[in-house]
Amino acid sequence: MNYVLGIDGGGSKTVCVLMDETRQVISRGKAGASNYQSIGVDAARQSIEFAIMAATDQAVNITKPIKITAICLGLAGIGRAEDIEVVKGLVQQLQNSELLPIKWALSASDIVICHDALIAMVGGIGNHVGIVAAAGTGSIVFGRNHQGVTKRVGGWGYILGDEGSAYKIAIAGVQAVLKAYDGTGMPTSLVDIFKAYLELSNLEALVELIYRRGWGVTEIAALAEIVDLAAALGDKVANQIIDDAVQYFVKATSTVIEQIFSDRPTLELVTTGSVWQGKSKMHEKYTASLVQQFPDVKVIFPKHEPAYGAGLLALQKLS
Amino acid sequence: MNYVLGIDGGGSKTVCVLMDETRQVISRGKAGASNYQSIGVDAARQSIEFAIMAATDQAVNITKPIKITAICLGLAGIGRAEDIEVVKGLVQQLQNSELLPIKWALSASDIVICHDALIAMVGGIGNHVGIVAAAGTGSIVFGRNHQGVTKRVGGWGYILGDEGSAYKIAIAGVQAVLKAYDGTGMPTSLVDIFKAYLELSNLEALVELIYRRGWGVTEIAALAEIVDLAAALGDKVANQIIDDAVQYFVKATSTVIEQIFSDRPTLELVTTGSVWQGKSKMHEKYTASLVQQFPDVKVIFPKHEPAYGAGLLALQKLS
Numbered sequence: 001m002n003y004v005l006g007i008d009g010g011g012s013k014t015v016c017v018l019m020d021e022t023r024q025v026i027s028r029g030k031a032g033a034s035n036y037q038s039i040g041v042d043a044a045r046q047s048i049e050f051a052i053m054a055a056t057d058q059a060v061n062i063t064k065p066i067k068i069t070a071i072c073l074g075l076a077g078i079g080r081a082e083d084i085e086v087v088k089g090l091v092q093q094l095q096n097s098e099l100l101p102i103k104w105a106l107s108a109s110d111i112v113i114c115h116d117a118l119i120a121m122v123g124g125i126g127n128h129v130g131i132v133a134a135a136g137t138g139s140i141v142f143g144r145n146h147q148g149v150t151k152r153v154g155g156w157g158y159i160l161g162d163e164g165s166a167y168k169i170a171i172a173g174v175q176a177v178l179k180a181y182d183g184t185g186m187p188t189s190l191v192d193i194f195k196a197y198l199e200l201s202n203l204e205a206l207v208e209l210i211y212r213r214g215w216g217v218t219e220i221a222a223l224a225e226i227v228d229l230a231a232a233l234g235d236k237v238a239n240q241i242i243d244d245a246v247q248y249f250v251k252a253t254s255t256v257i258e259q260i261f262s263d264r265p266t267l268e269l270v271t272t273g274s275v276w277q278g279k280s281k282m283h284e285k286y287t288a289s290l291v292q293q294f295p296d297v298k299v300i301f302p303k304h305e306p307a308y309g310a311g312l313l314a315l316q317k318l319s
Numbered sequence: 320m321n322y323v324l325g326i327d328g329g330g331s332k333t334v335c336v337l338m339d340e341t342r343q344v345i346s347r348g349k350a351g352a353s354n355y356q357s358i359g360v361d362a363a364r365q366s367i368e369f370a371i372m373a374a375t376d377q378a379v380n381i382t383k384p385i386k387i388t389a390i391c392l393g394l395a396g397i398g399r400a401e402d403i404e405v406v407k408g409l410v411q412q413l414q415n416s417e418l419l420p421i422k423w424a425l426s427a428s429d430i431v432i433c434h435d436a437l438i439a440m441v442g443g444i445g446n447h448v449g450i451v452a453a454a455g456t457g458s459i460v461f462g463r464n465h466q467g468v469t470k471r472v473g474g475w476g477y478i479l480g481d482e483g484s485a486y487k488i489a490i491a492g493v494q495a496v497l498k499a500y501d502g503t504g505m506p507t508s509l510v511d512i513f514k515a516y517l518e519l520s521n522l523e524a525l526v527e528l529i530y531r532r533g534w535g536v537t538e539i540a541a542l543a544e545i546v547d548l549a550a551a552l553g554d555k556v557a558n559q560i561i562d563d564a565v566q567y568f569v570k571a572t573s574t575v576i577e578q579i580f581s582d583r584p585t586l587e588l589v590t591t592g593s594v595w596q597g598k599s600k601m602h603e604k605y606t607a608s609l610v611q612q613f614p615d616v617k618v619i620f621p622k623h624e625p626a627y628g629a630g631l632l633a634l635q636k637l638s
Contacts, residue, residue, distance in 0.1 A: 037531065080523055153501040157530055159539075160493055174479055182472040183574045204399055211476055212356065220478075255502045 006311025009034035029054025074119030123309025124270030136273030228278035325630025328353035348373025393438030442628025443589030455592030
């Protein structure tokens with residue numbers, strides 16, 4: 001039996017699945033962050049090694065020896081040719097690890113390295129063709145067609161892009177609060193909801209939280225929940241923010257469809273990320289708007305996790 | 320003769336003017352940054368001390384002894400009551416400095432501490448009443464009426480506010496480039512202008528510059544110049560960015576006018592910051608739009624620097 005490793009490496013955790021050639025997940029392991037551009041190559045390699053170890057330690061008790069014939073790593077922030085070389089080097093180093101209870105001698109062509117949107121799409125749909133609309137802390141719309149042609153829109157990060165993401169929804173919510181305070185924006189219940197949720201006595205404290213307490217993108221993105229709640233409760237300003245996010249995703253998705261699915265096949269589109277789980281009907285609005293424009297698109301929630309998608313991409317190397 | 324010190328403390332430099340009671344500037348000194356929230360109280364105190372020393376060392380050769388009877392410090396990021404207390408303590412410490420060739424024994428009421436928008440307004444207009452529309456790295460519109468009532472709009476910093484600032488114009492320019500690349504935005508000459516100006520081979524390199532080379536707000540804000548240039552050359556997308564900035568400032572300014580100048584007096588408004596110096600007619604567009612709405616408002620460029628405004632505010636303590 002042939003086995004592969006599928007790895008999902010992100011800014012908060014790394015997941016590894018050990019998969020056999022029948023697409024069966026034998027075992028699964030987790031470890032810390034592995035976005036090497038932020039934490040460095042050594043720390044990333046360690047997290048990936050731990051995740052593989054956690055997955056394979058369980059498995060060797062059931063079936064041994066495990067011979068790994070391919071690996072796919074889907075990593076946040078991977079794109080440039082240099083990145084791919086760095087990660088290939090990292091995998092070569094891991095093959096000499098004495099911690100891992102597996103046998104592998106992979107050639108470069110057995111190592112698949114891609115960005116996290118691709119594995120989220122393949123895992124979410126369970127297929128190599130389709131579209132993912134990811135709206136977590138960041139955002140991206142990414143598709144791959146039957147010919148293997150890919151197209152991405154967005155994914156430019158929190159400074160330059162990420163429209164429709166939890167981060168941008170949160171920022172828009174805080175901005176609406178400040179504009180209401182300044183008198184340049186409409187009154188909104190977001191003012192009281194933010195104050196109550198964050199236990200603030202005044203709005204200066206909100207600004208202090210964000211600038212002086214070293215709040216990062218993740219902490220700010222968590223505030224999207226407040227905007228979502230206010231929208232669900234009927235606040236007009238909050239609903240406008242959600243509608244803007246929906247409109248962005250519809251525009252981004254239609255750009256991907258026009259460009260690589262112009263023959264309009266029946267098509268699955270998976271939505272991933274916390275933003276789609278809200279109470280403000282963002283998912284319903286997005287789906288309704290998209291399906292009206294493209295009746296053959298089926299919008300789904302993920303069938304499997306991204307690491308599973310990485311496993312499927314590794315399996316492709318066997319055929 | 321009574322003398323006062325006027326101090327303008329910011330994120331890149333500190334300026335001190337020594338002024339006599341006839342509003343005459345006797346001398347002027349400069350030192351490094353003094354925004355204590357970023358660099359710490361000790362470093363800020365040192366910069367302020369150096370700036371005072373640079374100003375007073377020259378002056379003691381002309382006229383001595385110099386007895387300082389009031390001081391005004393206008394500092395970036397000052398707002399909360401805690402900030403004011405910190406800076407008052409800092410001034411008390413400076414009075415014990417053996418480096419400074421001046422005599423002073425100021426009581427708390429002779430120490431004026433305010434934010435940088437107020438001294439920019441007072442210096443820019445040469446008067447305690449009026450409005451400042453500041454558009455440098457950040458942005459704020461701030462006014463004070465004859466009754467001493469103040470109103471500010473914006474000034475919420477680069478994450479939450481600063482619409483119309485160099486930083487936000489730069490970000491909007493880069494976003495327009497990325498949207499053109501993604502296919503979700505209009506084609507724009509900004510793509511080629513950015514590439515040429517930054518000597519980039521491709522757009523990934525632009526993203527790398529901003530995220531991976533540790534570019535801060537100041538470095539990004541400098542790119543506003545490119546957007547301004549493209550707008551001046553007739554690019555539609557760049558002109559839309561400039562027009563959005565103009566519209567923001569008109570809205571912010573009219574909010575200040577409605578709120579504290581509702582009796583519609585003849586009124587001077589000073590524009591400060593690099594953004595107003597561009598080639599894209601942003602200043603002309605803003606002035607035209609504002610004067611149409613409020614014919615009694617006179618839009619001017621600064622008559623004096625902010626430290627001069629701090630001097631005038633200190634002089635008020637003498638009367």
